[in-house]
Amino acid sequence: MKLPKKLMLLGSGELGKEFTIAAQRLGNHVVAVDRYPHAPAMQVADECEVISMLSAEDLERVVSKHQPDYIIPEIEAIRTEKLLEFEQRGITVIPTAKATDYTMNRDRIRELAHQELGVRTAKYAYATTLAELQVAASEIGFPNVVKPVMSSSGKGQSVVASATEVETAWNYAIDGSRGDTHKVIIEEFINFEIEITLLTIKQWNAPTIFCPPIGHRQERGDYQESWQPAQIKPDRLLAAQEIATQVTDALGGAGIFGVEFFITADEVIFSELSPRPHDTGMVTLISQNLNEFELHLRAVLGLPIPNIVQYAPSASAVILASKNSDSIYFNGVAEALSVPDVDLRLFGKPDSRPYRRMGVALAKAETTELARAKAFEAASKIEIVDR
Ligand SMILES: Nc1ncnc2c1ncn2[C@@H]1O[C@H](COP(=O)(O)OP(=O)(O)OP(=O)(O)O)[C@@H](O)[C@H]1O
Ligand SMILES: NCC(=O)N[C@@H]1O[C@H](COP(=O)([O-])[O-])[C@@H](O)[C@H]1O
Ligand SMILES: [Mg+2]
Structure with missing residues (x-):
């Protein structure tokens, strides 16, 4: 295997930025692609392109122009049929074009896991009209969770407590849906003790390996x-590792996957997975000898991963914007960094909107409780201001 390789990143947010840094540390050439200019990964990549990644023509144009060795999707919203075509033409799509196609929408990956592999998931049904959703809701029961089949980061998702709320949830899901599909998934509400991301590293020529499990807390x-x-x-961890191996084997290829599980008093329930680094996995930027981006790169390029060492209990806490602005400055950086074993990533996104993730605070400590408190404290010291 000869380096450098040319890697084309489809999606250039905070995850892509750290991946680009990892790739360049080993001398590779990165072309960062996204829908808007000055995206985080573009700030550190060798070259960049601004296109609609849902457009087959746009994808064709940039792939023909740059002739990458690898196409590395960083977001879900990509014209995945086109990725299948690139793969047939001999370009390696990470982890595989099939994996990006199956995980673009919630329904295919859910059916693969539940119907083909027999993995335990939340009870679910689909609806394409309000009337269908009302019937499905009465069958699944309350509370339940309604999500657009095409969406991510919680967009269009709501918890429905009773029959009177179904219509609101339907409208919210349709508004939050990516593309023009009017299909929603309704799931039984899982009353979990904890939810985890199991970073699962699938390698070309070596066994699948795992990072220590990551707990997380979600809002909206x-x-x-x-x-x-x-x-x-x-025994729960072992069960999750077995499911993660089963699902990622069915998707094939190589790379890191963020496999999400709900852990209840007596069950391990598969939720969904990202065939790429996971946002909750940003904690590995401080916790491990090799972070999730370095692991992804090594898996992609077929480089060895001799060990994964966790240095200490660690945590991450997000830094969110509160309003629309195209003039972004951060106050409180010095205060946040004044505590030992605390670090920050400020992504450099050119504009903000309410709840947009603009940075993350990272911390290490003697226990996860202390690390969480330190990361939270550091994040809360950062204030996003206009000038
Ligand atoms: N059936 C469920 N029962 C209980 N909580 C749920 C259920 N489905 C989703 N959630 C909660 O909502 C969060 C987001 O859901 P999910 O991961 O399906 O959406 P997403 O939009 O794909 O998020 P992301 O892209 O950020 O991973 C979950 O991490 C969990 O906290
Ligand atoms: N849960 C998926 C996730 O965290 N994806 C990360 O967020 C970026 C989009 O951010 P934006 O919406 O602020 O542009 C993506 O490019 C990726 O880095
Ligand atoms: Mg999720």
Whole structure:
């Protein structure tokens, strides 16, 4: 294997930025692509392109122009049929074009896990009209969770407490849906003790390996804080590792996957997975010898991963914007960094909107509780101002 390789990143947010840094540390050439200019990964990549990644023509144009060795999707919203075509033409799509196609929408990956592989998931049904959703809701029971089939980061997702709320949830899901599909998934509400991301590294020519489990807390369907290791019983962890291996084997290829599980008093329930680094996995930027981006890169390029070492209990806490602005400054950086074993990533997104993730605070400590408190404290010291 000869380096450098040319890597084309489809999606250039905070996850892509750290991946680009990891790739360039080993001398690779990165072309960062996204829908808007000055996206985080573009600030550190060798070259960049601003296109609609849902457009087959746009994708064709940039792939023909740059002739990458690898196409590395960083977001879900990509014209995945086109990725299948690139793969047939001999370009390696990470982890596989099939994996990006199956995980673009919630229905295919859910059916693969539940129907083909027999993995335990929340009870679910689909609806394409309000009337269908009302019937499905009465069958699944209350509370339940309604989500657009095409969405991520909690967009269009709501918890429905009773029959009177179904219509509001339907409208919210349709408004929050990516594209023009009017299909929603309704799931039984899982009353979990903890939810985890199991970073699963699938390699070309070596066995699948795992990072210590990451616990996380979500609000509005979007992650607020994560910590590692998550305290779960060894037999639960083993069960999650077996499911993660089964699902990622069915998707094939190589790379890191963020496999999400709900852990209840007596069950391990598969939720969904990202065939790429996971937002909650940003905690590995401080916790491990190799972070999730370095692991992804090594898996993609077929480089060895001799060990994954967790240095100490660690945590991450998000820094969110509160309003629309295109003039972003951060106050409180010095205060946040004055505590030992605390670090920050400020993504450099050119504009903000309410709840947009603009940065993350990272912390290490003697226990996950202390690390969480430190990361939260550091994040709360950062104030986003206009000038
Ligand atoms: N059936 C459920 N029962 C209980 N909580 C749920 C259920 N489905 C989703 N949630 C909560 O909402 C969060 C977001 O849901 P999910 O992961 O399906 O959405 P997402 O939009 O794909 O998020 P992301 O892209 O950020 O991973 C979950 O992490 C969990 O906290
Ligand atoms: N849960 C998926 C996730 O966290 N994805 C990360 O957020 C970026 C989009 O951010 P934006 O919406 O602020 O542009 C994506 O590009 C990726 O880095
Ligand atoms: Mg999720």
